[in-house]
Amino acid sequence: MEEKHLICISCPTGCRLSASRETADGEWKITGNRCPRGVAYAQNELHDPRRIVTAVVRCDSELLPCLPVRTDAALPKRFIAPLLNRLYQMEVKIPVKCGELLLADIENTGVNVIFSCDCVK
Numbered sequence: 001m002e003e004k005h006l007i008c009i010s011c012p013t014g015c016r017l018s019a020s021r022e023t024a025d026g027e028w029k030i031t032g033n034r035c036p037r038g039v040a041y042a043q044n045e046l047h048d049p050r051r052i053v054t055a056v057v058r059c060d061s062e063l064l065p066c067l068p069v070r071t072d073a074a075l076p077k078r079f080i081a082p083l084l085n086r087l088y089q090m091e092v093k094i095p096v097k098c099g100e101l102l103l104a105d106i107e108n109t110g111v112n113v114i115f116s117c118d119c120v121k
Contacts, residue, residue, distance in 0.1 A: 071113055
């Protein structure tokens with residue numbers, strides 16, 4: 001029997017979840033959740049873990065050496081390190097607006113990178 005332990009981050013309760021594979025079909029049995037969101041969180045985390053990515057990119061501003069950026073949706077974890085490497089090598093030209101697109105459709109996931117603030121100087 002394979003077993004994994006998770007802490008749910010879907011709400012502030014932070015349920016301690018146990019996931020076990022007891023059947024031949026490979027399905028995970030989730031216990032420890034106090035609401036249905038815990039089961040959904042565990043299933044996603046076990047099958048296709050995703051995260052919102054926040055980072056900074058260099059810019060040519062006199063006021064700010066770097067600008068904050070983020071993904072507009074959760075990105076599969078396997079794409080995070082390559083995305084961060086790409087972002088940390090970039091230098092953007094100002095002006096930029098909050099919500100403006102920096103990178104589109106990362107690795108064909110439909111997830112975009114957008115600016116998190118305005119910068120005009």
